[in-house]
Amino acid sequence: MGAQSQAIAAQMVTANRLLDGATVYLTAGNGWSERFVDGALWNDKDSADSALKASDAAVAARIVVGPYLIEVATTGEGPLPTSAKERIRADHKPTFAPEVGSWTGRISD
Amino acid sequence: MALFQHGALQPNNWRFVGDDAAIPADGPVTVSLKRWQSEGETLRGRNEAVGVRLKNDESPLSLGQVDLHRLAVIEVEFPKFTDGRAFSQARVLRDKLGYTGELRAIGTILRDQYFYMTRCGIDSVELPEGKPIDGYLAALKEFSAWYQPASDGRVTVLELRHAANANKKGGAALLSETVAAHSI
Amino acid sequence: MYRYDEFDATIVQERVQQFRGQVARRLAGELTEEQFRPLRLKNGLYLQLHAYMLRVAVPYGVLSSKQMRKLAFIARRYDRGFGHFTTRQNIQYNWPQLSEAADILEHLAEVEMHAIQTSGNCIRNVTADQFAGVAADEIEDPRIWGEIIRQWSTFHPEFSYLPRKFKIAVTGAPDDRAAVRVHDIGIRIVKNDAGEIGFEVLVGGGLGRTPIIGVVCRKFLPKQHLLSYLEAILRVYNLLGRRDNIYKARIKILVQATGGEKFAAMVEEEWEKIKDGPLYLPQAEIERIHSYFAPPAYETLPDNEPAFETAKLEHPDFARWARANTVRHRVPGYIIATVSLKPESGAPGDASADQMDLMADLADAFSLNEVRVTHHQNIVFPNLRKRDLYALWQRLKPVKLATPNLGFISDIIACPGLDYCSLANARSIPVAQRLSRHFSDPRKLEEVGELRLNISGCINACGHHHVGHIGILGVDKQGQEFYQVTLGGSSKDDASLGKIVGAAFSEDDIVPAIDTIVETYLANRTGRDERFLDTYRRIGIDPFKEALYGPVPARRPAAE
Numbered sequence: 001m002g003a004q005s006q007a008i009a010a011q012m013v014t015a016n017r018l019l020d021g022a023t024v025y026l027t028a029g030n031g032w033s034e035r036f037v038d039g040a041l042w043n044d045k046d047s048a049d050s051a052l053k054a055s056d057a058a059v060a061a062r063i064v065v066g067p068y069l070i071e072v073a074t075t076g077e078g079p080l081p082t083s084a085k086e087r088i089r090a091d092h093k094p095t096f097a098p099e100v101g102s103w104t105g106r107i108s109d
Numbered sequence: 110m111a112l113f114q115h116g117a118l119q120p121n122n123w124r125f126v127g128d129d130a131a132i133p134a135d136g137p138v139t140v141s142l143k144r145w146q147s148e149g150e151t152l153r154g155r156n157e158a159v160g161v162r163l164k165n166d167e168s169p170l171s172l173g174q175v176d177l178h179r180l181a182v183i184e185v186e187f188p189k190f191t192d193g194r195a196f197s198q199a200r201v202l203r204d205k206l207g208y209t210g211e212l213r214a215i216g217t218i219l220r221d222q223y224f225y226m227t228r229c230g231i232d233s234v235e236l237p238e239g240k241p242i243d244g245y246l247a248a249l250k251e252f253s254a255w256y257q258p259a260s261d262g263r264v265t266v267l268e269l270r271h272a273a274n275a276n277k278k279g280g281a282a283l284l285s286e287t288v289a290a291h292s293i
Numbered sequence: 294m295y296r297y298d299e300f301d302a303t304i305v306q307e308r309v310q311q312f313r314g315q316v317a318r319r320l321a322g323e324l325t326e327e328q329f330r331p332l333r334l335k336n337g338l339y340l341q342l343h344a345y346m347l348r349v350a351v352p353y354g355v356l357s358s359k360q361m362r363k364l365a366f367i368a369r370r371y372d373r374g375f376g377h378f379t380t381r382q383n384i385q386y387n388w389p390q391l392s393e394a395a396d397i398l399e400h401l402a403e404v405e406m407h408a409i410q411t412s413g414n415c416i417r418n419v420t421a422d423q424f425a426g427v428a429a430d431e432i433e434d435p436r437i438w439g440e441i442i443r444q445w446s447t448f449h450p451e452f453s454y455l456p457r458k459f460k461i462a463v464t465g466a467p468d469d470r471a472a473v474r475v476h477d478i479g480i481r482i483v484k485n486d487a488g489e490i491g492f493e494v495l496v497g498g499g500l501g502r503t504p505i506i507g508v509v510c511r512k513f514l515p516k517q518h519l520l521s522y523l524e525a526i527l528r529v530y531n532l533l534g535r536r537d538n539i540y541k542a543r544i545k546i547l548v549q550a551t552g553g554e555k556f557a558a559m560v561e562e563e564w565e566k567i568k569d570g571p572l573y574l575p576q577a578e579i580e581r582i583h584s585y586f587a588p589p590a591y592e593t594l595p596d597n598e599p600a601f602e603t604a605k606l607e608h609p610d611f612a613r614w615a616r617a618n619t620v621r622h623r624v625p626g627y628i629i630a631t632v633s634l635k636p637e638s639g640a641p642g643d644a645s646a647d648q649m650d651l652m653a654d655l656a657d658a659f660s661l662n663e664v665r666v667t668h669h670q671n672i673v674f675p676n677l678r679k680r681d682l683y684a685l686w687q688r689l690k691p692v693k694l695a696t697p698n699l700g701f702i703s704d705i706i707a708c709p710g711l712d713y714c715s716l717a718n719a720r721s722i723p724v725a726q727r728l729s730r731h732f733s734d735p736r737k738l739e740e741v742g743e744l745r746l747n748i749s750g751c752i753n754a755c756g757h758h759h760v761g762h763i764g765i766l767g768v769d770k771q772g773q774e775f776y777q778v779t780l781g782g783s784s785k786d787d788a789s790l791g792k793i794v795g796a797a798f799s800e801d802d803i804v805p806a807i808d809t810i811v812e813t814y815l816a817n818r819t820g821r822d823e824r825f826l827d828t829y830r831r832i833g834i835d836p837f838k839e840a841l842y843g844p845v846p847a848r849r850p851a852a853e
Contacts, residue, residue, distance in 0.1 A: 065326045084769075085715070092343050094712035095720060197531045200451055252311075257450075270578075271575070
């Protein structure tokens with residue numbers, strides 16, 4: 001990604017919650033938060049890999065499924081996922097308003 | 110490993126002998142298809158039960174009719190539980206070749222597949238020693254009706270429907286047509 | 294339509310209980326995710342970007358009004374008030390919870406519905422022509438065979454752990470509205486020279502990474518042998534399909550590697566041994582299933598309905614909608630209408646719970662309690678009296694269900710894309726929204742005429758872009774969303790795969806690019822009755838390339 005960046009690449013552990021499938025992020029306190037801003041940032045490969053390995057416990061405890069590492073760039077607006085997919089996941093919803101174009105009022109008889 | 114057969118966990122004396130290993134003097138053994146084809150005479154001369162362990166990519170048709178009634182067991186393999194080739198191998202052995210010996214599943218399986226295995230003609234499963242079998246027993250009771258004929262001879266929904274109709278309408282022809290169609 | 298008897302109901306209910314047990318074992322830690330995943334997929338439950346997704350089966354696209362109301366209830370109670378109708382005639386919910394999935398299945402079972410085998414490496418929902426039973430050009434109703442295949446394939450003990458997913462489609466008319474040529478097995482109902490009705494069986498078609506048009510496996514198959522022949526094909530596939538690489542595991546790869554003729558010979562050899570066994574379909578069973586699809590008691594009506602003609606004269610908007618969205622019914626005085634789920638700025642194929650309830654009410658009032666889901670993500674009212682059409686339209690209009698764009702460029706077929714799907718490379722719905730706004734003028738739509746536009750968010754091609762007259766494929770170029778355009782695909786009897794027109798377009802450039810393609814067509818067509826697809830086939834890709842990218846260099850004759 002060649003552009004000269006003020007961004008510093010770090011990593012974060014993310015997963016989906018088993019019970020409802022919601023996107024969650026591993027926090028510094030070893031918990032899982034739906035908020036991307038709560039996610040712990042790992043600045044080197046070793047600590048990132050350790051954090052990922054440690055999340056096996058949460059998988060065994062049936063809290064989350066499929067944890068993986070994502071790239072995070074520290075930008076002017078604070079940390080942001082580098083990929084479009086992860087930015088969409090962090091929002092917990094599609095990028096468009098579903099109501100636009102669809103009719104969702106009550107149908108009166 | 111133990112054998113889950115006839116609704117219970119049985120002791121298992123069977124041993125698989127690799128292609129380069131010596132065949133022991135005593136005890137029932139299974140060997141690869143290749144070894145059976147090259148050393149069949151020797152193996153039969155042992156006067157012990159012998160079986161063949163089929164690999165997923167080997168065709169059951171390689172076992173001739175003569176071979177089949179000499180084999181006490183044929184093992185079909187699930188290297189991963191998602192690899193379903195053994196289901197078809199089992200059906201070919203039962204339906205096309207008329208094999209009536211023990212048909213054993215080995216490898217990694219889930220109890221959720223066990224019912225399908227029995228429908229395909231598999232009648233025993235290799236399981237780790239001490240494995241709880243209530244899940245396997247429960248699996249046989251999860252469904253009380255099934256649509257399609259398979260290799261187990263269980264009555265299908267189609268047959269039940271037409272038997273019911275036959276009684277109502279007195280359509281003996283209907284019922285016998287169904288029965289005739291069922292003969293393999 | 295088909296009605297469950299005690300056996301069908303028992304099987305579906307027992308499946309719900311089995312799944313409940315599997316979820317409980319998962320939550321108790323007795324099953325790992327790796328073990329549970331294939332089990333939940335076979336019950337239609339995916340894990341996607343933001344949440345789980347549940348895909349509910351709509352067998353061969355037929356829905357009763359009662360079932361539609363239940364789908365609305367589920368959308369409200371267990372989801373966010375919406376459902377999405379798919380390119381395989383199913384419906385998807387984007388926000389169910391694992392903890393409630395078995396409850397949803399139980400609700401579905403109450404109305405003879407399920408999510409059985411809508412995902413996983415097994416035989417999936419059998420799709421058919423959305424005008425089945427009412428189309429003027431039909432040889433025989435494909436729904437009969439859809440139902441027979443559905444039962445045979447449900448919990449088939451031998452074919453539940455296939456190398457990969459398996460999709461079957463059936464068409465009953467020469468005008469193939471079920472895309473049979475791009476299915477793993479495609480079945481065409483045909484008449485032989487002796488006037489007997491049977492099947493032409495195609496095999497090995499499919500889209501995705503390696504799009505291929507199916508080959509004829511058997512030219513004529515008598516009806517009573519349908520299931521034994523399908524079983525032969527599936528057995529050959531189950532034994533020989535590749536298991537080492539998921540991208541090479543579909544039957545189309547096996548057919549291509551083996552050669553169509555040799556493959557057909559292998560099937561024939563297997564079939565010879567089983568064709569007169571228990572899978573032989575007794576005439577009584579064929580007739581029994583047939584009777585469920587007997588035509589309803591139609592009234593005897595004149596084909597010319599003055600009230601209908603008057604309404605068209607007095608209300609040009611209604612006339613436009615009738616022109617675009619209706620087709621001839623085989624019974625005089627009746628008509629088939631398609632509700633477009635592609636309103637301006639809408640997410641293609643989405644319907645709100647309120648819209649679903651309204652469509653259920655309208656089905657009861659006007660369409661003999663039944664609707665159909667099309668693989669173009671729209672809803673059909675199959676049995677309307679012409680004299681009721683205006684009243685129907687009046688009730689559709691206020692709730693954005695009367696868009697007169699059927700088959701036009703804004704009748705976009707789109708997968709959910711990167712907004713929902715973890716496999717996607719790019720978003721598809723926002724592109725569809727912008728295109729539908731750009732092409733919103735109904736007069737322009739009519740002028741441009743028939744133009745199938747399909748958008749897929751990734752190479753898995755769930756939007757069927759390969760068979761779009763214009764196809765758009767979302768790709769990832771260095772973290773940015775780009776859109777590659779193909780031209781000249783068709784899913785019908787004249788099936789063809791689209792050709793890439795050139796370099797992909799950015800998010801900002803894709804709508805102007807499509808506009809350029811449309812203008813190029815308009816400038817080159819012989820007249821209003823030459824469709825886009827026909828103009829493309831006549832003039833080739835170069836005029837479009839030139840319009841988009843500049844002059845095309847001269848080519849030596851040997852190329853292409």
